[in-house]
Structures are given as structure tokens and as C-alpha cells.
Amino acid sequence: MRAICLYLHIHQPLRYREYSIFEVGNDTNYFNDNFNGRQSNERIFKKVAEKSYYPMLNLLLENMEKHPDFKVSFSITGTWLEQAEKWAPDLIDKIRYMVSRGQAEIVDETYYHSLAYYYNLDEFTDQVRMHSAKIQQLFGVKPQVFRNTEFAYNDSLAKWAEKEGYKGILAEGWDKILGWRSPNHVYRPAGCEKLKLLLKNYRLSDDIAFRFSNRGWGEWPLTVPKYQNWLEMDSLRGNLINLFMDFETFGEHQWKDTGIFDFMNTLISTWLNGYENKFVTVSEACELEEPVDEVSMPDTITWADTERDLSAWLSNAMQTSAMQDLYDLRERVLTTGDAELISDWRHLTTSDHPYAMCTKYWNDGDVHAYFSAYASPYEAFMYFMNVLRDIEYRTKK
Amino acid sequence: MLGWELPPHNSGGLGVACLNMARALSRQGADIDFVVPYTAEHPEINFMHVLSATHLDPIYRYGGGSYESLQILEKIIPTTDHQELLSIRDVQKSYCEFVEKYLSDYKPELVHAHDWLTYEAGILAKKNYGIPLVAHVHATEFDRAGMRSGNPLIHEIEYEGLMMADKIIAVSEATKRIIHEKYHIPLNKIDVVYNSLDENYEKSDYFFRDTTYGYLNKLKFEGWTIVSTVGRFTVQKGLYNFMRAAALAISKNPKLMFVLAGDGEERNELIAMAAELSIAKNVIFTGFIRGKKLRDIYSISDIFVMSSVSEPFGLTALEAAHHGDALILTKQSGVSEVIWSAMTYDFWDEEKLADEIVSISENPALRESLQENVKSEYHKITWNQVAKKCTKIYNNIINHKRY
Numbered sequence: 001m002r003a004i005c006l007y008l009h010i011h012q013p014l015r016y017r018e019y020s021i022f023e024v025g026n027d028t029n030y031f032n033d034n035f036n037g038r039q040s041n042e043r044i045f046k047k048v049a050e051k052s053y054y055p056m057l058n059l060l061l062e063n064m065e066k067h068p069d070f071k072v073s074f075s076i077t078g079t080w081l082e083q084a085e086k087w088a089p090d091l092i093d094k095i096r097y098m099v100s101r102g103q104a105e106i107v108d109e110t111y112y113h114s115l116a117y118y119y120n121l122d123e124f125t126d127q128v129r130m131h132s133a134k135i136q137q138l139f140g141v142k143p144q145v146f147r148n149t150e151f152a153y154n155d156s157l158a159k160w161a162e163k164e165g166y167k168g169i170l171a172e173g174w175d176k177i178l179g180w181r182s183p184n185h186v187y188r189p190a191g192c193e194k195l196k197l198l199l200k201n202y203r204l205s206d207d208i209a210f211r212f213s214n215r216g217w218g219e220w221p222l223t224v225p226k227y228q229n230w231l232e233m234d235s236l237r238g239n240l241i242n243l244f245m246d247f248e249t250f251g252e253h254q255w256k257d258t259g260i261f262d263f264m265n266t267l268i269s270t271w272l273n274g275y276e277n278k279f280v281t282v283s284e285a286c287e288l289e290e291p292v293d294e295v296s297m298p299d300t301i302t303w304a305d306t307e308r309d310l311s312a313w314l315s316n317a318m319q320t321s322a323m324q325d326l327y328d329l330r331e332r333v334l335t336t337g338d339a340e341l342i343s344d345w346r347h348l349t350t351s352d353h354p355y356a357m358c359t360k361y362w363n364d365g366d367v368h369a370y371f372s373a374y375a376s377p378y379e380a381f382m383y384f385m386n387v388l389r390d391i392e393y394r395t396k397k
Numbered sequence: 398m399l400g401w402e403l404p405p406h407n408s409g410g411l412g413v414a415c416l417n418m419a420r421a422l423s424r425q426g427a428d429i430d431f432v433v434p435y436t437a438e439h440p441e442i443n444f445m446h447v448l449s450a451t452h453l454d455p456i457y458r459y460g461g462g463s464y465e466s467l468q469i470l471e472k473i474i475p476t477t478d479h480q481e482l483l484s485i486r487d488v489q490k491s492y493c494e495f496v497e498k499y500l501s502d503y504k505p506e507l508v509h510a511h512d513w514l515t516y517e518a519g520i521l522a523k524k525n526y527g528i529p530l531v532a533h534v535h536a537t538e539f540d541r542a543g544m545r546s547g548n549p550l551i552h553e554i555e556y557e558g559l560m561m562a563d564k565i566i567a568v569s570e571a572t573k574r575i576i577h578e579k580y581h582i583p584l585n586k587i588d589v590v591y592n593s594l595d596e597n598y599e600k601s602d603y604f605f606r607d608t609t610y611g612y613l614n615k616l617k618f619e620g621w622t623i624v625s626t627v628g629r630f631t632v633q634k635g636l637y638n639f640m641r642a643a644a645l646a647i648s649k650n651p652k653l654m655f656v657l658a659g660d661g662e663e664r665n666e667l668i669a670m671a672a673e674l675s676i677a678k679n680v681i682f683t684g685f686i687r688g689k690k691l692r693d694i695y696s697i698s699d700i701f702v703m704s705s706v707s708e709p710f711g712l713t714a715l716e717a718a719h720h721g722d723a724l725i726l727t728k729q730s731g732v733s734e735v736i737w738s739a740m741t742y743d744f745w746d747e748e749k750l751a752d753e754i755v756s757i758s759e760n761p762a763l764r765e766s767l768q769e770n771v772k773s774e775y776h777k778i779t780w781n782q783v784a785k786k787c788t789k790i791y792n793n794i795i796n797h798k799r800y
């Protein structure tokens with residue numbers, strides 16, 4: 001038996017607009033830019049929905065109807081769900097239908113896609129429980145497996161997840177941690193008794209997520225027979241291949257004209273045609289085998305960049321001071337009991353905000369700059385601090 | 398090369414750019430004769446021949462003032478027939494005569510003309526002697542006139558020069574766009590070559606003493622932020638917008654001191670404006686300064702603003718970056734195309750400029766990030782790279798001509 005665990009992460013941040021210092025104290029609209037504005041959440045959501053959410057969900061659904069053995073797992077942030085409820089509620093219906101057929105599983109995480117774990121454990125726990133409640137409300141299921149924002153993972157997070165009663169947790173299968181070991185097995189996090197650890201097979205995942213359309217890549221163009229062969233070869237190192245990636249890989253990062261949809265459509269049936277091949281959800285993956293070994297990650301590992309650390313979010317002075325100032329306000333915001341204010345504050349914890357302040361590669365104008373909703377990391381910081389100033393002002397009212 | 402000024406007889410960035418470019422070109426094997434419209438010593442220049450087109454003192458290179466008598470004029474330009482006072486057109490006429498005479502003896506492979514002042518001489522070389530012409534645009538009349546119409550005669554000369562040139566070098570994409578849109582020159586005739594910081598600037602043994610500006614230093618100690626801008630007080634520089642933005646910023650953070658270094662026809666209006674906006678106490682006018690005094694202003698400042706309505710390049714921003722200032726640049730400045738670690742705004746967007754000034758002054762993380770990060774950027778482009786690009790352009794033209 002060989003299994004693919006396909007897990008797709010669905011997220012959109014609620015971007016704050018270019019909120020000026022002259023609006024502080026006068027206007028609490030932080031998140032609704034004009035439809036054609038650079039930070040218009042509605043415009044961006046609808047664009048990505050057209051390019052990615054609709055076509056990919058339809059593709060997955062068709063395959064589920066064709067192949068009862070085809071299964072997929074999603075993690076869906078609260079900030080995405082809120083926007084989908086407003087602008088494309090039928091997306092949620094599609095996912096609910098998949099869940100009801102038993103062919104889709106939802107993974108738990110922070111509601112606001114935040115890095116609260118590194119600032120305030122109470123806030124982190126609150127946000128995870130909010131997310132769990134939202135998933136139960138919309139899909140009628142209680143998530144069994146946990147993933148943290150940006151796959152930020154370490155041993156103490158695993159211990160937290162075990163205490164919370166999760167069955168499994170997801171993390172990056174980084175060579176520096178695994179050494180000679182393969183990511184294609186179920187592991188046990190160091191210091192845990194029951195929790196299972198699933199590790200991303202980043203080579204095979206990134207072949208699709210990052211390299212698929214790269215014409216400079218020696219393996220371009222990636223065909224299904226070639227990839228199927230790689231999957232089979234890699235299965236020799238363990239029967240469970242964890243393909244973890246952003247949902248937007250399909251249609252947004254890799255555009256339709258690269259052939260990504262046809263590739264995926266063909267891959268699903270080709271894989272299922274193989275002898276004893278199947279797809280599993282993350283919970284099923286945890287049950288596949290007893291942990292083969294214990295894996296320890298004392299320091300935080302993420303799924304980002306070549307460094308696999310948090311430096312894209314929390315390294316420069318703007319990022320760390322913005323986040324510190326933000327979390328310092330928590331108690332004051334919560335004690336107001338003002339639900340709108342609390343929600344506004346929590347929306348600022350989304351990790352995309354400090355990411356927009358990243359200067360690591362800013363001068364090179366690379367991927368960080370390309371995906372930013374702001375003219376520069378400096379402006380991203382400036383407007384964030386203006387919003388925060390207004391939130392502080394509201395706590396004093 | 399045809400130019401109008403070389404240091405130390407320069408009033409702005411044009412002379413600095415010409416000198417550094419010529420020096421880097423000569424290092425790469427170019428043999429340069431550089432024509433200037435005046436007679437003076439250039440003690441530091443030994444890598445090329447500086448030729449004087451007239452006997453004028455450098456201060457008369459833009460024409461004489463109304464107080465010079467005709468006798469003086471006769472003395473300095475004996476060749477011209479002068480019913481009127483010395484004007485820049487007289488100087489340009491003599492300049493052309495000199496170039497004509499020079500070309501009857503020497504045949505350079507190529508003529509490189511800097512700005513409209515020398516285009517007529519460049520056209521002459523091309524027309525009468527068939528020498529290929531490169532027109533270098535450091536600024537157009539549209540820039541100098543703050544994107545208004547400016548002087549029609551100058552437009553005419555610019556247009557003719559740009560039409561006649563075999564290739565045009567623009568100092569930024571912004572300038573390239575203006576050349577294309579306002580003078581209707583096809584884009585493929587225009588190459589962008591950015592300027593760099595004066596090579597001597599970083600080498601010199603400049604040292605800033607904290608005691609230089611005791612008053613400003615004390616303010617800084619008390620939590621004030623010093624915001625400076627440097628340049629001619631003229632419509633191009635967008636200083637009225639700057640002043641209104643200053644008032645807006647002060648309404649949010651009263652501990653802001655604005656330093657305007659320079660002089661020009663808008664000075665009195667600016668002083669009056671500061672008073673009308675009730676921010677006179679927060680504004681300092683230094684008058685025209687250069688050299689060490691200018692560097693001291695950059696050094697004491699926390700923030701440097703380039704507020705120009707249109708700025709082909711904007712060398713002062715690189716100088717300010719060298720002295721550790723956080724930069725705020727208008728999107729209309731060429732330098733904002735090469736410097737990424739800066740905040741930007743549209744020259745008319747006073748609210749945004751005020752927002753940026755307040756943000757930088759109140760968030761040390763932002764100020765330090767800008768100041769630190771720009772340091773690894775401002776010398777990204779070197780004069781050697783500039784010279785390499787010019788050489789490539791020269792060779793393309795010369796080789797093309799042979800076919």
C-alpha cells in the first residue's frame with residue numbers, strides 16, 4: 001500500500017488599507033479599501049476565487065465523485081471563511097459537501113492565521129478554540145489534527161497540541177532535522193506519548209507548488225508519468241507521501257495556462273490506477289502506522305524560504321516592534337469587552353502583516369516584494385502603526 | 398565632451414556628474430577633450446584636456462547681470478557684435494564658434510553633449526562634420542519649470558538636439574518618459590544611465606562634530622526630529638507642498654524642526670508662508686551652502702526629503718543617505734527608481750508626506766530600518782558602471798556608422 005496525503009492550505013488575510021495618521025481618532029474603517037484600491041480585500045478575494053478557488057474546488061469535487069477513494073485535507077483560516085461568507089458563500093458549500101461525503105477533512109489552526117504562539121499563549125489558545133468552533137459551526141466536524149501558522153513548529157508546541165487532545169500535528173520535513181530519515185513515515189514528537197507527527201515531503205510538494213512552471217528548471221516540463229515515477233521511487237523510502245501546499249498553488253501561483261489543472265486532474269486518476277495506491281486524509285495518515293521514531297525540533301522550523309525559520313515575519317526591527325506593541329495592547333483591548341474592537345485587534349495579528357514589512361530581500365525585488373499589497377515594507381509598517389494607534393485610542397474611550 | 402561646468406566652478410549636480418563620468422571613462426581608455434564656456438583652473442583634472450571656449454570668468458557662464466558694462470563685455474568677448482548686454486545666448490554663440498574652429502583641426506570619433514546648453518554645438522558637429530552625437534539629458538526644460546511649459550526657445554533647442562542625436566542618454570526612467578512623451582522621441586533611441594555619488598565624496602576625510610550645530614543638537618537630545626531638504630528654491634523643487642506638509646506634520650508631532658538649505662526666487666514666499674502657517678518657529682532657512690556646511694546639515698538631520706515636482710535624478714538624496722539620513726522621495730524623482738529603502742509619495746500628496754514624517758519621527762524602528770538599509774544601497778551604482786554603459790553606447794554608434 002502506498003498513500004498520498006494531499007493537504008491544501010486555504011487563507012486570505014484581511015489587509016489593512018493605507019490608513020493615515022490624520023484618520024486616527026476619526027475613522028475606524030481599517031480594512032475596507034475602495035474596490036479598486038491596492039488593499040481591496042474584496043477585489044483580491046474575488047480575483048483569486050475566479051482563478052483558483054472555484055476551478056480547483058470543482059476539479060477536486062469531480063474527482064471525488066469519480067473516485068470514492070480520492071481524499072483531501074484542508075486547513076481554512078477564519079479570516080478566509082469570513083471573507084468567503086461575504087463574497088463567495090458557495091465556496092463554503094462546496095467544501096461542506098466534500099466533508100459530508102467523508103472525502104475531505106479540516107485541520108485546526110489559529111483563527112486569524114497568527115503567530116500568537118510566540119507572543120501570548122492565552123491569545124494563541126483562544127484563537128485556536130475560536131477556529132475549532134467556527135469549523136464545527138460551518139462544517140459540523142471537530143478537527144483532530146493541528147497545524148500552526150506558516151508551519152511554525154517546535155517541541156513545546158507539540159506538547160501543547162497533545163495536551164489539547166489532538167491526534168496529530170503537521171510540520172516541515174526538513175533535512176537538517178531528519179538527517180537520513182525519510183519524511184514518508186509517521187513520527188512521534190519528542191516528549192509526547194500519543195501525538196503523531198506528519199512531515200511535509202518538501203521536494204515532491206515543491207516540484208508542484210514552486211517549480212511546476214519554471215522553465216529554467218532542468219525537469220521542466222513536469223509530466224504526470226514523470227511525477228508518478230518520482231512518487232513511486234520515493235515510496236521506497238516510506239509508504240506515506242505528504243504533499244502539503246497552498247491551495248492557491250492551483251490557478252494563482254501556477255496559472256491555468258501552465259497546465260497545472262490538467263496535471264492535477266490526470267495525476268489523481270493515474271495514481272489511483274496504480275496497484276494498492278490510495279489517498280488518505282491527515283487523520284487517516286496518523287493511523288497508517290505506529291511512529292517509527294521520535295523527532296525533536298527544539299528550535300522553531302517553518303515551511304518558508306531556504307532558512308525554514310521565522311525570519312520573514314519576525315526579524316527586522318519594524319516587525320518585532322510592531323508585533324510587540326500589538327500584543328502589549330491585548331489586555332486593554334479584551335477588558336473593553338467591545339466585540340468589534342477585539343475583532344479589529346485580532347485581525348492585526350495575522351502573519352501576513354509582519355510579512356509585508358519584511359526587508360530581507362526587498363532590494364532584490366523578489367517574491368516577498370512581488371506578493372505585497374503595499375508599496376514598500378516601510379509603508380506597510382507605517383499604516384499598521386497608524387491603525388494600532390487608533391485601536392489604542394479606542395481602548396481609552 | 399561638451400559641458401557647461403566642472404568642479405570647482407559648478408553650481409549644482411551637472412558639473413559633478415560630468416567630472417565623474419569623464420574620469421571613469423578615461424580610466425577605461427577614453428581620450429577626452431572637454432569644452433567649457435569659460436577660462437579657469439581645474440587643479441584636480443589631469444586625465445583629460447579641458448578646453449576653454451571663451452575668456453570669460455566662470456561666473457559669467459550663464460550670461461552677465463544687468464550691472465556689467467559694455468566695456469567689460471568687449472573685453473571678455475571681443476568677437477561678438479554686441480548691441481545688448483551679455484546673455485547666455487552670446488556665451489552659447491561663442492561656444493559654438495570655438496567648437497567649429499576646434500573641429501576644423503581635430504576630428505573626434507564622437508561628440509557627447511550635456512544638456513541643452515551645448516546641444517547647438519553638438520548639432521553643428523554632426524551637421525557640418527558628420528560626427529556622431531550623443532545627447533545626455535540631465536534635465537529638460539519641463540523639469541526646470543516644474544512640469545509647466547518653460548522657455549520655448551530652450552524647448553526648441555532641446556528638441557533639435559534630441560532629434561539630431563544618434564543616441565540619447567537619460568539619467569532616469571522618469572526623464573526617458575518625459576523625452577518620449579513631451580519631445581516625441583522613440584523610446585528605443587533613449588538609454589537610461591543612472592548617476593552615482595561623487596567619487597571624492599566618500600574618500601574625503603570629512604568628520605562631523607556634534608558641537609557644529611549646538612542648537613539643533615540640543616533639540617535632538619530633547620526628542621526633536623530634524624527634517625531637511627536641500628536645493629534651489631524654485632518651482633521644480635515643490636517646496637510649497639513641502640511647507641504645507643510640514644505644518645500638517647507639526648500638528649501631529651510638535652517636536653519637528655524643518656531645515657531648508659539653499660536659496661532661490663521662492664525664498665521670501667517660503668518665509669512668509671512659514672509665518673502664515675504659524676510654524677515659523679519650526680523652520681530654519683540656512684541660505685545657500687555647499688561643501689562641509691552642507692555635509693553638516695545632512696549629518697545633523699534625521700530625515701531628508703526630496704520634494705521635487707520633477708527631478709531627473711537627485712544626487713542630494715545619495716549624499717544624504719551617505720550621511721545616514723532616512724530618505725523620503727517623491728515618486729517623480731529619478732533616484733526613487735534606484736533607491737528602494739526609502740519612503741515615497743506623490744509631490745502633491747501633502748498628507749502622505751506628513752504621515753511619513755510623523756511615522757519616522759515617532760517610530761525608532763522605522764527610522765533605523767530606513768537609515769540602515771539605505772546604506773547598502775546608495776552606492777549600488779558606481780561611476781565605472783556608468784562609464785561602461787557609455788562606452789557600450791559609443792561603440793554601438795561608431796560600429797553602426799561603419800556599415
